[in-house]
Amino acid sequence: MDKDPDAAKDVVRMTGQMGVPVLLIGTTKMVGFDKGRIDRLLGLKRS
Secondary structure, eight states, rough: OSHHHHHHHHHHHHHOOSSOEEETTTTTTSSSSOOHHHHHHHHHOOO
């Protein structure tokens, strides 16, 4: 995002904040990394 100001604006417009990583899983927007939540959104079982 440092090298692409338009991408940074898109992230703020989409999430309301500046943070990385930004994930879009289905219609769910997620800022930050949360493996448990990602697994749930993808329908994966945790081992």
